[in-house]
Each structure stands twice: as structure tokens, then as C-alpha cells.
Amino acid sequence: MNGTRMFQSAPAVLVASVALCLPVLAPDFMLFEFSIAVSYGIAILGLNLLLGFSGQICLAQGALFGIGAYTTAIFNVNFGMDPIVTLPFAAIVTSLIGVLIGLPALRLQGLQLAIVTFGVASAFPQLLLKMDSITGGVTGLAIDQPMAPRWFPGSQELWLYGLSLICAAASVFMLSRLLRGDTGRLLRALRDNPLVAESLGVNLTKGRLAAFAASSALAGLGGGLFCILNGFISPQSFLPMKSIDILIGGIVGGITSMAGAFIGAVFIVFVPGWTTAINPALGGLIYGLCLIAMMMVARQGIAGLPIGRGLQALKHLFNKKGLSRVSGAVPGQLGGE
Amino acid sequence: MAVVAPAAEEGSPVLSVENVDVRFGGIQALKGVSLYVRMGEICGLIGPNGAGKTTLFNCVTRLSTVTAGTIRLHGQTIETLPPRQIIRMGIARTFQNLGIYAGMTVLENVMLGAHHLSGGRFVDALMRPRRSRQREQEIEHRCRDILADLSLEDVADVAAGSLPYATQKRMEIARALASRPTLLLLDEPAGGLTHGEVTEFGALVSRVREAYGVTVVLIEHHMGLVMSLCDRVEVFHLGQNLASGRPEEVRANPAVIDAYLGRSR
Ligand SMILES: Nc1ncnc2c1ncn2[C@@H]1O[C@H](COP(=O)(O)OP(=O)(O)OP(=O)(O)O)[C@@H](O)[C@H]1O
Ligand SMILES: [Mg+2]
Numbered sequence: 001m002n003g004t005r006m007f008q009s010a011p012a013v014l015v016a017s018v019a020l021c022l023p024v025l026a027p028d029f030m031l032f033e034f035s036i037a038v039s040y041g042i043a044i045l046g047l048n049l050l051l052g053f054s055g056q057i058c059l060a061q062g063a064l065f066g067i068g069a070y071t072t073a074i075f076n077v078n079f080g081m082d083p084i085v086t087l088p089f090a091a092i093v094t095s096l097i098g099v100l101i102g103l104p105a106l107r108l109q110g111l112q113l114a115i116v117t118f119g120v121a122s123a124f125p126q127l128l129l130k131m132d133s134i135t136g137g138v139t140g141l142a143i144d145q146p147m148a149p150r151w152f153p154g155s156q157e158l159w160l161y162g163l164s165l166i167c168a169a170a171s172v173f174m175l176s177r178l179l180r181g182d183t184g185r186l187l188r189a190l191r192d193n194p195l196v197a198e199s200l201g202v203n204l205t206k207g208r209l210a211a212f213a214a215s216s217a218l219a220g221l222g223g224g225l226f227c228i229l230n231g232f233i234s235p236q237s238f239l240p241m242k243s244i245d246i247l248i249g250g251i252v253g254g255i256t257s258m259a260g261a262f263i264g265a266v267f268i269v270f271v272p273g274w275t276t277a278i279n280p281a282l283g284g285l286i287y288g289l290c291l292i293a294m295m296m297v298a299r300q301g302i303a304g305l306p307i308g309r310g311l312q313a314l315k316h317l318f319n320k321k322g323l324s325r326v327s328g329a330v331p332g333q334l335g336g337e
Numbered sequence: 338m339a340v341v342a343p344a345a346e347e348g349s350p351v352l353s354v355e356n357v358d359v360r361f362g363g364i365q366a367l368k369g370v371s372l373y374v375r376m377g378e379i380c381g382l383i384g385p386n387g388a389g390k391t392t393l394f395n396c397v398t399r400l401s402t403v404t405a406g407t408i409r410l411h412g413q414t415i416e417t418l419p420p421r422q423i424i425r426m427g428i429a430r431t432f433q434n435l436g437i438y439a440g441m442t443v444l445e446n447v448m449l450g451a452h453h454l455s456g457g458r459f460v461d462a463l464m465r466p467r468r469s470r471q472r473e474q475e476i477e478h479r480c481r482d483i484l485a486d487l488s489l490e491d492v493a494d495v496a497a498g499s500l501p502y503a504t505q506k507r508m509e510i511a512r513a514l515a516s517r518p519t520l521l522l523l524d525e526p527a528g529g530l531t532h533g534e535v536t537e538f539g540a541l542v543s544r545v546r547e548a549y550g551v552t553v554v555l556i557e558h559h560m561g562l563v564m565s566l567c568d569r570v571e572v573f574h575l576g577q578n579l580a581s582g583r584p585e586e587v588r589a590n591p592a593v594i595d596a597y598l599g600r601s602r
Pocket of ligand 1: 364384385386389391
């Protein structure tokens with residue numbers, strides 16, 4: 001499916017509207033949880049690009065998220081840098097490390113790549129403990145959380161939520177630049193048929209590494225934001241399971257949908273808590289059944305559900321009446337890829 | 338049968354394949370095969386199934402590697418280039434079993450053909466959106482012209498996978514043309530066409546040769562098309578050169594008749 005069209009799609013409008021209305025609808029403590037979800041959503045956006053568009057799996061997204069978080073923390077703790085200013089650095093540092101992780105991807109694809117990257121995710125917490133002189137080891141690192149300025153009328157939670165939305169918007173903005181035009185086409189081309197892509201002159205190495213770089217940058221930005229939101233990080237936040245959670249968020253939301261990335265993030269942040277609330281002893285079981293049911297009902301993820309299609313149909317109706325720009329392309333999802 | 342290099346007055350060869358061997362494990366797919374294609378001609382490449390025609394295309398486009406022999410384009414050896422350089426050298430191809438992207442629109446497929454001209458600039462896409470968009474618009478404009486030329490403008494925004502086979506084949510030619518080739522390799526482009534469509538298709542190929550100034554190598558089983566369209570025909574059989582010459586000569590050649598009759602198709 002088309003990268004730009006995805007950006008204009010109905011689920012995107014819906015998610016953006018809900019995100020903007022939340023401060024009115026949700027209490028402050030919920031706003032905090034939604035901010036956390038946004039930080040995961042940014043990492044999932046990266047996985048969308050990598051897995052959904054370039055067809056490469058990475059089960060180290062949680063570790064890369066952690067690298068972003070630690071970059072922000074270390075820059076703040078050691079150099080006294082404003083946490084918000086550290087965010088671009090978190091993205092850049094993580095991006096470089098992501099490219100290193102991506103190097104095996106040039107030879108390995110599919111399940112082998114999954115195992116290699118999961119190896120990175122498994123080693124990461126131990127590595128943090130070993131490098132305790134800069135990571136603070138098991139006690140972790142506490143940062144100076146950016147406080148809401150005097151002029152800001154809302155709560156601290158609202159301030160941080162605003163910051164999260166700005167990071168998310170910037171991520172979506174940059175990602176949509178990559179996914180439209182030639183770069184978006186070449187990624188989908190190497191995903192769907194690398195042999196044909198190569199004979200069309202696509203540089204597979206460069207394309208695959210670029211996808212890893214961009215995906216990791218987003219994981220790093222999300223991680224940096226996560227650090228700011230929590231004010232404190234430790235290896236406990238970046239266990240191997242985090243990478244699986246991020247993958248689940250990506251698939252459940254819809255792996256080629258930007259709106260889906262944030263829907264999936266909300267899912268992984270809230271649903272485990274809800275299922276535990278239903279029955280504290282059977283929370284894991286209910287969550288597991290939830291996941292199974294999700295995949296039976298919504299194979300393309302939540303963003304691909306008929307609700308989304310219904311809204312799309314509505315939008316087409318509006319388009320016909322000339323109320324908004326006509327995007328031209330009608331074909332929509334054509335099974336398969 | 339030996340193939341003689343064309344004399345200078347017949348025009349310099351665009352593509353020269355000399356004594357190429359290809360082996361896949363125990364199978365010798367090509368044995369000392371040669372082929373010379375002159376500037377501006379439509380060269381037919383025929384032969385029974387398994388003769389090695391597609392394998393030769395794969396060697397030229399570097400999807401297969403030759404075990405011996407040389408391949409030159411305009412005198413420059415290309416048999417060791419990386420596959421993605423081939424399209425930059427001006428060689429574009431279509432695939433026997435289609436190499437299209439079913440999930441992309443026709444326009445997107447065709448624009449991929451132009452990828453090698455200015456594509457793959459990730460930093461520009463991120464940092465210089467205006468320049469990227471301008472480049473994109475230029476390419477889109479040119480590709481829409483090509484689509485119009487091949488009567489595909491109505492399906493430009495339709496997913497390629499939902500089109501009839503014949504239209505997909507035509508789209509693949511449009512994509513090849515978008516790469517600004519000097520040499521066009523068509524692998525059974527008329528496969529699956531009805532009788533009327535084949536005639537129409539022949540007209541299309543000669544028009545494309547004139548309008549885009551390309552040299553064409555055409556693998557085709559449809560003899561009527563080969564005979565009417567090609568300036569010269571090369572016949573492969575069991576991985577070797579069997580005959581070559583003008584279409585009417587080749588058709589009258591007893592060795593060619595035997596090769597075709599000897600193999601039930
Ligand atoms: N990748 C490969 N691995 C092993 N054998 C191959 C491979 N590609 C081709 N061959 C073999 O090489 C021989 C020539 O095949 P090729 O596809 O070139 O024939 P062709 O002339 O194009 O036939 P057709 O008219 O059926 O398309 C066949 O025996 C085929 O099985
Ligand atoms: Mg063939």
C-alpha cells in the first residue's frame with residue numbers, strides 16, 4: 001500500500017483527534033500512562049518502517065529504546081545537558097548502534113535475523129550492569145526532569161504529555177518523508193522482491209542499513225522520551241521482553257500503519273493492566289487469549305479493522321462531495337504483501 | 338554451429354556475448370554460446386523449452402554468473418559487474434514470469450524503473466523535501482508520458498496485481514523504458530496474449546524501438562510475431578547456438594525444424 005495515503009488515512013485522523021482530546025477526557029495519572037504509550041509508539045513507528053516497509057525483523061527494538069533512554073540520562077547526569085536537548089543525541093547515538101546491529105541483516109534475513117537481534121536484546125541488561133560506572137548499574141540513573149514553565153497553565157503531567165505529542169508528531173513527520181517518493185518505493189521493492197529490486201538498480205545494502213538507521217533513531221528518540229517521562233531508569237525497564245512487547249504493539253496496531261503504531265502502543269501499555277484487574281491470578285492468561293483473539297479478528301492489526309475501512313468509506317463520500325482533497329488512488333489493500 | 342562476429346559495415350554490436358558457458362551444479366545450461374546484437378535492431382532469440390534463452394538474459398543482467406566467456410556492452414565487459422549496475426549501463430529487461438510489484442500501483446512500478454537515475458537518497462528525502470519532491474514530480478511526469486504512450490494511463494493508479502496478465506506485461510515494458518535503456522531484453526512478452534493482442538503487441542514493439550531509440554532482444558515462442566517483427570533471429574538448442582540469420586532463412590533451416598519437431602512442446 002501507498003505510504004502517503006497511509007498518512008492521510010482515517011485511523012490517523014482518529015488517533016490524532018483522540019490524542020488531542022485526551023487532556024480533557026483523562027485524569028492526570030492516565031495522561032502519564034498515555035505519555036509512556038506515546039514513547040513506545042515512537043519506537044513502534046521505527047519497527048513499522050523496518051519490518052512493515054523494509055521487511056526486516058528486529059527483536060532488539062527494546063534494547064535500542066534503552067540505549068536512547070541511557071543516552072539521555074548519561075548526557076543529563078554527566079554533562080548537565082537539558083534532557084529535552086539530549087533527545088536528538090539519543091536518536092543519533094541509537095541510530096549508529098542500530099546500523100551496527102543491522103550489519104548481520106545484510107547476510108541474514110527472517111528467523112536468523114530475529115535470533116541475532118534477540119541475542120542483542122538478551123545481552124543488553126547484563127551489559128548495562130557490567131558498565132555500571134556510566135550506567136549506574138542496578139541502581140540506575142535519575143535525571144533532572146524538565147519542569148513545566150511558570151506560564152504553562154496545566155499540570156506537570158500535561159506538560160510532559162505535550163512534549164510527548166511533539167516528539168510523536170516530529171517522528172511521524174520525518175517518517176512520512178522517508179516513506180513517500182523514491183525512498184518509500186525502494187524499501188517496499190526490496191521487501192517484496194529483492195532480486196527484481198536489485199535488477200532495477202536498488203542498492204540493497206544501503207537500503208537495508210538506512211532502514212535500520214531510521215528505525216533505530218526512532219527507538220532512541222522514544223527511549224529518550226521514556227527516560228524524561230519516568231525521571232529514572234534502570235536495567236529493569238529494558239529486559240528482553242520489552243523488545244517482544246514492542247513487536248506485539250507493532251503487529252497488533254498494524255505493521256504498516258503509523259496510526260496503528262500508537263494504537264499498538266496503547267494496547268501494550270494498558271491491556272496487560274486491565275487483564276490483571278479482571279483477575280489478578282489469571283491476568284497473563286487473559287492477556288494471552290486477548291492476543292490470540294486479536295490476531296483472529298484483525299490480521300492486519302487494529303488500524304486495518306473494518307472500523308478503519310468504514311471511516312475510509314465515509315471519507316470517500318466526503319471526497320466525492322469535494323470537501324477534501326482527492327488522493328486519486330483507490331485500490332486500497334490488495335491482499336498479499 | 339559457429340557464430341561469426343558481424344562485419345564492421347553492419348554496424349557495431351551493442352551487445353556481444355562470446356563463448357559463454359553456464360553451469361548449474363550438474364546441468365550445463367549454456368555451452369560456448371555467442372550472440373551479437375547490432376545497434377537499433379530487433380533480434381529474435383528462439384529455441385525449444387530449456388534451450389537456455391532465459392539463462393542468457395540472466396547472465397547479461399548478472400542474475401546468473403558465467404563460468405566462462407565474456408559479455409560486452411558497447412565493447413565494455415560487464416560479466417563481473419554487480420547486478421544493480423547493469424541498469425545503469427543502459428540494459429533493461431522484463432521477466433518471463435513477471436517481475437512486477439503486485440501491491441504497488443502501475444505508476445509506482447514504472448517509477449521504480451527510473452529509480453537508478455536519481456533514487457536512493459535517504460538524506461535528501463529527510464532533509465531536502467522540496468528538492469526530493471521536485472525530482473519525484475519530474476520522474477512522475479516522464480513516467481506518466483510513458484504510460485500514455487503504452488495506453489496505460491487509465492490504470493496508472495490501480496494496483497498492478499489486479500490487472501490482467503497482458504496489461505501487467507505491458508506495464509513491465511513501460512517500467513523498462515522508464516530506465517532510459519539503450520538495450521531492451523524482453524523475455525516472452527507476448528506469452529498469454531490472444532491472437533489479436535499479439536499483432537497489436539508487435540506494432541507496439543516496433544513503435545517503441547523508433548520512439549525510444551532502443552535495441553531489442555526478444556525471446557518469443559510465438560513464431561508469427563518473431564517472423565514479422567525481427568530483423569534477425571538467433572536459435573538456441575540444448576544450451577548451444579543452432580542457427581542464425583534472417584527470419585525466413587531460419588524458418589527454412591532443416592536443423593531448426595528438427596529441433597522444434599524433435600521436442601514436443
Ligand atoms: N537457477 C537455475 N538452477 C538450476 N538450473 C537452472 C537454473 N536456471 C535454469 N536452469 C536450467 O537451465 C536450462 C535452461 O533454462 P532456461 O530457463 O534458460 O531455458 P529457456 O530457453 O528460457 O526455456 P523456456 O522457453 O522454457 O523459458 C534448463 O534445463 C533449466 O532447468
Ligand atoms: Mg525462458
